[in-house]
Amino acid sequence: MNKKVKIYIALFIAIVVLLIYADATKVKPISWFPSYVAKHKMPYGTYVLRKELPSFLSNSTIKDINAAPYVFLQDSTVNGTYFFVDGGINFGEDEFNELLKFVERGNDVFLSTNGSQIDTLGLKTSSLSTLELNEKHYVSLLNPAFSDKKYSFDRPMPRIYFEEIDTINTTALGKITMFDKDSVALKSGVNFIKHKFGKGNFYINTFPLAFTNYNILHQKNDAYVASVLSYLDPEKPILWDAYYKTGKDKITSPLNYILNSKSLKWAYYIALIGVLFFVFFKGKREQRDIPIITPLKNQTLAFTRTISNMYYEKSQHQKIANQKINYFLVWVRSKMNIPTDVLNQSFYKHLASRSNNTEEDTEKVFKKIAQIQQLNTVSKEQLIALNSLIETYKSKTQ
Numbered sequence: 001m002n003k004k005v006k007i008y009i010a011l012f013i014a015i016v017v018l019l020i021y022a023d024a025t026k027v028k029p030i031s032w033f034p035s036y037v038a039k040h041k042m043p044y045g046t047y048v049l050r051k052e053l054p055s056f057l058s059n060s061t062i063k064d065i066n067a068a069p070y071v072f073l074q075d076s077t078v079n080g081t082y083f084f085v086d087g088g089i090n091f092g093e094d095e096f097n098e099l100l101k102f103v104e105r106g107n108d109v110f111l112s113t114n115g116s117q118i119d120t121l122g123l124k125t126s127s128l129s130t131l132e133l134n135e136k137h138y139v140s141l142l143n144p145a146f147s148d149k150k151y152s153f154d155r156p157m158p159r160i161y162f163e164e165i166d167t168i169n170t171t172a173l174g175k176i177t178m179f180d181k182d183s184v185a186l187k188s189g190v191n192f193i194k195h196k197f198g199k200g201n202f203y204i205n206t207f208p209l210a211f212t213n214y215n216i217l218h219q220k221n222d223a224y225v226a227s228v229l230s231y232l233d234p235e236k237p238i239l240w241d242a243y244y245k246t247g248k249d250k251i252t253s254p255l256n257y258i259l260n261s262k263s264l265k266w267a268y269y270i271a272l273i274g275v276l277f278f279v280f281f282k283g284k285r286e287q288r289d290i291p292i293i294t295p296l297k298n299q300t301l302a303f304t305r306t307i308s309n310m311y312y313e314k315s316q317h318q319k320i321a322n323q324k325i326n327y328f329l330v331w332v333r334s335k336m337n338i339p340t341d342v343l344n345q346s347f348y349k350h351l352a353s354r355s356n357n358t359e360e361d362t363e364k365v366f367k368k369i370a371q372i373q374q375l376n377t378v379s380k381e382q383l384i385a386l387n388s389l390i391e392t393y394k395s396k397t398q
Contacts, residue, residue, distance in 0.1 A: 030043065046212060048216045050240065068243050082107070082110070087208060089111065096120060102200070103197045112206075114206060115160070121197070127159055135186065137157075139153075139210065141174045142172055142174060150177075154218065161190055162191065169196045175190050176207070321372050325369050328390050336351060338350055357393055357397075362393070
């Protein structure tokens with residue numbers, strides 16, 4: 001190993017160490033992605049809510065549902081409160097019909113989302129907005145027991161309220177109110193309702209971020225969550241929806257799993273850098289100029305011509321004739337695929353059909369060959385006649 005290679009290896013190790021140190025010491029940015037997944041401890045996960053749900057609803061059993069509601073509710077014996085929390089939930093028509101049947105039997109559905117397909121219930125939502133630059137918003141409950149409590153949230157959030165409700169079957173339970181910088185109320189709208197359907201109820205809240213980790217732990221806003229959940233029947237089992245979530249609680253790809261683990265991530269990066277160094281050094285070491293080698297010329301034809309001219313100049317017509325006959329027989333065996341052991345009428349007929357010649361021409365050629373083979377000497381004219389006859393015969397096959 002020469003000095004130059006050692007320097008490169010030392011440089012490689014130094015770079016890897018510096019990268020690992022930089023990654024280990026940097027502050028990991030907080031992810032504000034609204035996942036709503038019960039396993040996520042990020043600000044907008046629902047780890048705290050899922051963990052504390054038994055304390056909010058002390059008499060209820062809690063079951064995680066990982067299947068779509070349409071599939072899960074095929075079992076008509078299921079009962080309880082189906083609990084949905086996510087940024088946006090869009091049920092299919094058939095799926096929502098299953099939820100309607102579920103509620104109609106005397107069960108409940110708690111749905112906290114910014115938007116959903118709820119036209120079937122005669123509900124229409126909109127966004128609350130004002131012209132105030134430094135506006136603040138608070139949420140509160142309309143029950144007299146909670147009416148004196150307002151809950152604020154310090155991060156920008158959707159301010160969805162119910163623009164239209166079915167007043168016959170719907171009860172307003174909570175609202176959102178916009179205030180100016182002097183704490184003067186500007187606008188307000190209902191954001192939490194109870195909708196009666198059959199023997200059960202829909203509880204619909206348009207502020208799902210209130211149920212996330214950050215907002216439950218911030219400024220004791222867990223009291224708001226507890227107040228909202230107090231409307232649910234504590235005797236009914238809670239069916240926690242783990243299917244409709246913006247985030248994913250499972251690894252979706254091997255690479256995603258590797259990059260989300262610090263140790264595996266750096267092992268992966270080191271392996272990639274090592275491969276690049278290997279390709280660079282290996283290629284530099286072994287790659288050489290490839291000399292151009294001129295291929296050998298095929299001298300078979302020139303050799304044949306030389307031998308034939310030697311025979312011809314020495315007037316050895318008989319040897320040339322025999323060679324011509326031998327080459328012709330080889331041609332019959334190799335090109336026409338016909339053995340030349342027995343030369344009879346059947347052979348002439350078979351060869352004629354294969355070579356596109358007449359049976360008479362075939363017999364004529366082989367009679368000429370037999371005649372030449374019986375002679376002790378062959379003249380120039382006889383050799384030319386034999387060659388002409390054979391070449392004419394062969395040309396018809398082409």
